[in-house]
Amino acid sequence: xxxxxxxxxxxxxxxxxxxxxxxxxxxxxxxxxxxxxxxxxxxxxxxxxxxxxxxxxxxxxxxxxxxxxxxxxxxxxxxxxxxxxxxxxxxxxxxxxxxxxxxxxxxxxxxxxxxxxxxxxxxxxxxxxxxxxxxxxxxxxxxxxxxxxxxxxxxxxxxxxxxxxxxxxxxxxxxxxxxxxxxxxxxxxxxxxxxxxxxxxxxxxxxxxxxxxxxxxxxxxxxxxxxxxxxxxxxxxxxxxxxxxxxxxxxxxxxxxxxxxxxxxxxxxxxxxxxxxxxxxxxxxxxxxxxxxxxxxxxxxxxxxxxxxxxxxxxxxxxxxxxxxxxxxxxxxxxxxxxxxxxxxxxxxxxxxxxxxxxxxxxxxxxxxxxxxxxxxxxxxxxxxxxxxxxxxxxxxxxxxxxxxxxxxxxxxxxxxxxxxxxxxxxxxxxxxxxxxx
Amino acid sequence: xxxxxxxxxxxxxxxxxxxxxxxxxxxxxxxxxxxxxxxxxxxxxxxxxxxxxxxxxxxxxxxxxxxxxxxxxxxxxxxxxxxxxxxxxxxxxxxxxxxxxxxxxxxxxxxxxxxxxxxxxxxxxxx
Numbered sequence: 001x002x003x004x005x006x007x008x009x010x011x012x013x014x015x016x017x018x019x020x021x022x023x024x025x026x027x028x029x030x031x032x033x034x035x036x037x038x039x040x041x042x043x044x045x046x047x048x049x050x051x052x053x054x055x056x057x058x059x060x061x062x063x064x065x066x067x068x069x070x071x072x073x074x075x076x077x078x079x080x081x082x083x084x085x086x087x088x089x090x091x092x093x094x095x096x097x098x099x100x101x102x103x104x105x106x107x108x109x110x111x112x113x114x115x116x117x118x119x120x121x122x123x124x125x126x127x128x129x130x131x132x133x134x135x136x137x138x139x140x141x142x143x144x145x146x147x148x149x150x151x152x153x154x155x156x157x158x159x160x161x162x163x164x165x166x167x168x169x170x171x172x173x174x175x176x177x178x179x180x181x182x183x184x185x186x187x188x189x190x191x192x193x194x195x196x197x198x199x200x201x202x203x204x205x206x207x208x209x210x211x212x213x214x215x216x217x218x219x220x221x222x223x224x225x226x227x228x229x230x231x232x233x234x235x236x237x238x239x240x241x242x243x244x245x246x247x248x249x250x251x252x253x254x255x256x257x258x259x260x261x262x263x264x265x266x267x268x269x270x271x272x273x274x275x276x277x278x279x280x281x282x283x284x285x286x287x288x289x290x291x292x293x294x295x296x297x298x299x300x301x302x303x304x305x306x307x308x309x310x311x312x313x314x315x316x317x318x319x320x321x322x323x324x325x326x327x328x329x330x331x332x333x334x335x336x337x338x339x340x341x342x343x344x345x346x347x348x349x350x351x352x353x354x355x356x357x358x359x360x361x362x363x364x365x366x367x368x369x370x371x372x373x374x375x376x377x378x379x380x381x382x383x384x385x386x387x388x389x390x391x392x393x394x395x396x397x398x399x400x401x402x403x404x405x406x407x408x409x410x411x412x413x414x415x416x417x418x419x420x421x422x423x424x425x426x427x428x429x430x431x432x433x434x435x436x437x438x
Numbered sequence: 439x440x441x442x443x444x445x446x447x448x449x450x451x452x453x454x455x456x457x458x459x460x461x462x463x464x465x466x467x468x469x470x471x472x473x474x475x476x477x478x479x480x481x482x483x484x485x486x487x488x489x490x491x492x493x494x495x496x497x498x499x500x501x502x503x504x505x506x507x508x509x510x511x512x513x514x515x516x517x518x519x520x521x522x523x524x525x526x527x528x529x530x531x532x533x534x535x536x537x538x539x540x541x542x543x544x545x546x547x548x549x550x551x552x553x554x555x556x557x558x559x560x561x562x563x564x565x
Contacts, residue, residue: 266558
């Protein structure tokens, strides 16, 4: 029989990418037979009921998964199809406790209508008692109403399916990690839904080691830790890690009872990283600063000729004094993306994954292309669109060394010799110009 | 900062990366704390292939831990050895440097650890 995922109708470009990642994680083969971004119903084939359940159980963007008992453009066609598709299994469920419920996408049904529609399935011949709480089997009538139905003038749904409920997803975690209820956040904290999706795309799971080089208040490490990975994080701004008093990055791990999944946090600059250049991590996740809400800075002085000698104050080297803050300079966002790729190529285990967020203008001429690396295979590009710009979540797989094609040269974006943030970061410049034609 | 993390870190100065003296960093005037955590055998098995055992032996000695075996256990040995799992867990995950300094054996630069958070930012002349 065929199966169907009931997606949430949001973040459409992330949905299949997430399921494909979960299939890799669970070692499941599946084949999508019908899917469209405008529909929350995704039909697929897989090897078993158990595989269908495992495919969805960790998903954030799916709500649940069904075994498809029939589908049709109207109720007459649906009932005919239900008989053809599922008659051979009716007997299995004949005496079990059960319930029916309805899921109307872009439409609504009154209780009386629902009851009437459900009663029409009496030919299934179930004799078991109806139980609204924890029945053995749950059946759902899923209606897909036309998009034009906003004001309720459409007479009937455009497609109807009958499904036997198999299992739910991890969608409740979105509420659990809601930023509104989190102890320590900042202006750049990633919302819990997208952070959890990112953790799924990078295959975070128990016993794995994860790292976020722009950790901020720890949105990604928290999401990875939720799935059992042990998460490390660093940031060039120590204030974001330390927070104030007991409100800090570690407090978030405590709040969610994830102390066992906390790796460490330290203050460091990715372009001068203290991490050993060897395979350390199973996954790297980050949302590097775009230079809009948070400036993109690295160690060093704006003036390259300055400060190459040790500065002494009263005979003591300045940098050894308490409270010393090293100088920082603006850096090119594109160069930073290349640095992240180089770092990931060095630090990821074979088949380890890197996911990062990057912004781009919605104007095609100004689009910033996702960077490439000979050791990294691009697995997915997911886009979240805003009015004039969008941000993309790009996921790569570290190709095992034996499979890397040596002939592909590493293409780095020239670093640029600008010194101001605007010169170095075309996206930032256009953002503050409001993306108006220049 | 966990002893495991210390094993992942070397001196941040680029000129030091090629020198074997820059790793491991040497703890100096360190105040250690211990946090009770659950033993995670899947993690410890994963970590074995990524830890530099020789460096870990050095660090364990410098922090006053009992001498580690000369070679790391294989994943099979580790899986069947509750005591070894617990000991590695205590050393790598539970033991933390709360205050102190980490010193590079090559350039002598000292990185401060405050409230468990190490600072690897470099002054301009070392960037």
